[in-house]
Amino acid sequence: MTLRIAFVPGATPDKWARHWRERFREPLELLPVEEADVRALLEDGGVDMAVARLPVPGAGEDLHCVHLYEELPVVVVPTEHVVAGFDEVSAADLADEQFPLGVPSGVPSRMDQLPFGPMTVKDAIEVAASGTGVVVVPMSVARLHHRKDVTHAVVTDLPTTQMALLWPKDRDDERTQAFVGVVRGRTARSSR
Template sequence: MITPLRVGFVTGATPDKWARHWRERHREPLELVPVTESEQEHLLRGGSLDMCLVRLPIDRDGMHCVRLYDEVPVVVAGREHLLAAADPEVTTADLADEQLVMPHASGWRPDVEQLDWPEMTPREAIETVAAGTGVVVVPMSVARLFQRKDVVTRVVADLEPSTIALAWRVERDDETTQAFVGITRGRGANSSR
């Protein structure tokens, strides 16, 4: 029995195109495993995953890491929030007086004193802001994944984008791993490194 290549993907990442190309070109099975940002590195280092589409930053010690694409940061607020009337883009200055739900997600915090929010998943954070409490800053892919009719999304123009990368342990760098890396880098079926 052939062991599947286990590739994790963090919330919001979309591995479908690469998985389709893998299945067209390789007989080894591919298993896609959804992971959260908080567990992405732990599962990869622990060997539960062979590779993972991670949201940077991660500790790169003992890891190979190939940057794939950047994600635009957006703020999500309830439909009745003032941001609903704002332009498609806002700045952190526009958010300076807001209570930020899930503040660790963006790396940015407003200057006002923040409530001590319990640990939340992105879905729970968006449900919280839909109820009219605070705002949350997340990558656009996460906001789209959990899109609801009772929230609005605005690009935060002055925040740095987040980055999705493919990571794997140095000791896992074999032919199968490099074949998947090649697919994510756009190599054709007959091309080589």
């Protein structure tokens, strides 16, 4: 039976999948999913586990949650933007910007926001490339959607994003625990 692991944009489960394939005969399938779909896929059994950004409803309650790593928040701007010359900026430095995905919590916006319609992160980065706005996303997402006409800078005073491995508590078994062991760096000779 195949172990199905979902992962959200920007997550990179390849190293864990490679270690799994080296140590276990059971096949493993990696499935890219949107963040909004993680909970439903775990609930209905569409996937066995997921690498996702917190918060995910039910994490720690009816979902096991292993914290993996934190991601830095970055602002994506066009290459000719004043921020493009800096490696780091503060949230206050973004107060006069337009945000096509909405003003991030913690940014003291001083202006009325343009009425952008719903869009994907990829679409919002295209808007940033045009010079019409800026986008704050985790660094891995900015790298995923990298373009020659945009760059990014770390926003030093916004909270980091927490990545986690999640799976339903009612489907905890040897197979899921074996994958948790791989993720935590256990070798074939180590014990739990």
